[in-house]
Amino acid sequence: xEFRHLGSSGLKISEIAYxxxxxHGSQVEEDAALAxxxxxxxxxxxxxxxxxxxxxxxxxxxxxKALQGERREGLEIFTKVYWPTNRRGHNDxxxxxxxxxxxxxxSLRRLGTDxxxxxxxxRYDVETPLEETMEAFADxxxxxxxxxxxxxxxxxxxxxxxxxxxxxxxxxxxxxxxQYNMLWRVIEAEVVPVSEELGLGQVxxxxxxxxxxxxxxxxxxxxxxGSRATDTAGGDSAIARWLRDDILARVQDLAPIAADAGxxxxxxxxxxxxxxxxxxxxxxGASRPEQVTENAEAAGVRLDDDVMKAIDDALGDAVERxxxxxxxxxxxxx
Numbered sequence: 001x002e003f004r005h006l007g008s009s010g011l012k013i014s015e016i017a018y019x020x021x022x023x024h025g026s027q028v029e030e031d032a033a034l035a036x037x038x039x040x041x042x043x044x045x046x047x048x049x050x051x052x053x054x055x056x057x058x059x060x061x062x063x064x065k066a067l068q069g070e071r072r073e074g075l076e077i078f079t080k081v082y083w084p085t086n087r088r089g090h091n092d093x094x095x096x097x098x099x100x101x102x103x104x105x106x107s108l109r110r111l112g113t114d115x116x117x118x119x120x121x122x123r124y125d126v127e128t129p130l131e132e133t134m135e136a137f138a139d140x141x142x143x144x145x146x147x148x149x150x151x152x153x154x155x156x157x158x159x160x161x162x163x164x165x166x167x168x169x170x171x172x173x174x175x176x177x178x179q180y181n182m183l184w185r186v187i188e189a190e191v192v193p194v195s196e197e198l199g200l201g202q203v204x205x206x207x208x209x210x211x212x213x214x215x216x217x218x219x220x221x222x223x224x225x226g227s228r229a230t231d232t233a234g235g236d237s238a239i240a241r242w243l244r245d246d247i248l249a250r251v252q253d254l255a256p257i258a259a260d261a262g263x264x265x266x267x268x269x270x271x272x273x274x275x276x277x278x279x280x281x282x283x284x285g286a287s288r289p290e291q292v293t294e295n296a297e298a299a300g301v302r303l304d305d306d307v308m309k310a311i312d313d314a315l316g317d318a319v320e321r322x323x324x325x326x327x328x329x330x331x332x333x334x
Contacts, residue, residue, distance in 0.1 A: 001044030002300045006280045007174040008199030009148060011117065013076045015274060015299045017047035018292065019205065019283035020059045030062055032287060037066035039289035043296035047076040049177075049203065049283050051122055052107050053083035060110035068112055075117075078203070079107045080152060080177075082122030084333055094332040095125035095133040104145050118203075119146035120177055124158045124328040134165040141171045150175035150203065155326045156190035163198045175280065177203040178326065182213060182254075182272050182315060183242065186325040192278045201280035204273050208284070208295070210239040212248075213269040215255055219245035246318070253314035261307055263298070266291075270298035272311060 003012040018040040020033065037048070050063050060079060067075060081103040084093040091098050104119060119140055125133060140146045149171055151162060159176060166173035176195055178187045180202060187202065195202065208214055216224055223243075242248075251265075258268040273282045284295040312319075 001046075001296065003046075004280045005201070006118070006148070006203075007195070007201035009172055009174040011076065011148060011174070013047040013281050014045045015281055016043075016045055016270070016296050017049050017078075017203065017281040017283045018045050019049040019285050020063055021051070021054050021205070021285060030065075033062050034066045035289050036286045036292055037063065039286075039292040040296070041070065043293060044299075045292075045296060046074060047078070047281055049078040049205075050111075051080035051083070051120075052085050052103055052110075053080070053122065057085050057106070057110060060107055064110055064112035072113060077111060077113060077116050078118040078120060078150070079111065079116050080120040080122035081107070082125065082152075088334055090334070093334060094128055095121055095136070096128045097132055097136040097139075100133070100136040100140065104140050108145060115144055116146050118148045118150050118175060120150040120152050120175070120203075121154070121162075122152050124151070124154050125332060126328065126330060127332050130158075130161055131165060134162060134169055134171075137166075138169040138171045148172045148174045150177060150200075152177035153179070153326060153328060154191075155323070156194040158328075159191065159194055159200065160198065163200070173200065175201050175203050177205060177283075179206045180204040180273055180276075180279070181207050181209045182269060182311060183209055183247070183319055185319055185321050186323055189321065190323040191326060192276070196278050202276070202278050203281055203283065204279050205283045207273040207282040208266050208269045209242060212239060212242045213251060213254070213265060215251055215265040217243060217248050217251075219248040219252070250315050250318045254311065257307060257310045257314065261303065263301065264294055266295055267298040267301065268303075268311075270295055271301040271303050272308070274298065274301070275303050275308065 002015045004015055006013050050059050137149045163173050180187055258265045270282050286292045
């Protein structure tokens with residue numbers, strides 16, 4: 001495993017992170033989830049990403065159990081706040097001082113730790129003044145419950161405004177967590193340049209696009225049984241837009257490129273993400289330990305310019321690049 005700084009901070013994190021969105025407490029039984037975390041540790045992964053909303057808090061509980069007994073100083077644990085969990089009252093979502101204060105305490109209890117390394121705003125809250133949100137995050141940092149602050153799926157203007165307030169409050173806003181992969185490149189035009197300017201690193205989710213970039217979904221063929229695309233607990237809706245035959249045919253054109261590079265298609269996808277110098281880590285998920293091993297082997301792989309061009313040629317106009325696609329809800333979810 002190799003390690004990178006998270007933005008311009010002094011914190012180093014593993015180049016591959018393990019995340020449990022759509023798996024722990026939902027798609028994967030607990031024994032399998034624990035086995036995947038143990039395999040991640042075996043592969044040298046030290047960075048683990050979750051959120052209170054994943055599986056309605058169950059994912060945090062499973063991750064806390066899986067990491068129990070590990071040396072806390074050797075881990076980097078990330079979680080998030082914004083979406084509602086359990087109770088769905090009028091203050092049970094968003095980034096108000098009240099919700100942040102209550103959410104961090106719940107996350108720490110479920111994770112079985114005194115602090116998280118990175119506490120992230122899971123979306124931008126249009127109903128809360130940004131000053132209130134950043135002051136609440138400052139309280140979390142100063143109380144020792146989080147070491148660093150990050151955001152997720154904020155656009156460039158929101159990142160710039162949040163960073164300015166973080167500087168005034170003397171708290172370390174160091175990261176953004178966007179979706180980023182070969183087919184979804186909406187952060188490249190605006191978010192990445194602003195992040196580079198301000199010293200934020202990208203903590204990338206969905207580098208293999210929920211399995212689409214592994215090549216297992218074939219144009220004109222039935223969906224594989226047990227795959228994320230057949231998971232009615234949430235996986236199917238997350239992946240549906242990418243299952244068009246024209247997109248799947250282009251993905252199949254990546255197979256010879258991966259083979260020539262001596263990589264699986266999943267490894268090619270993860271290595272592609274890591275080639276961006278603003279990316280600090282690529283979050284992988286898994287339902288089986290062998291998937292963790294396969295994806296972790298993308299650490300340290302460096303793709304040359306010819307491979308990058310071949311990927312662009314294969315995917316063509318299937319790639320989404322519009323920066324306006326980085327959006328948060330127009331109102332708090334309930």
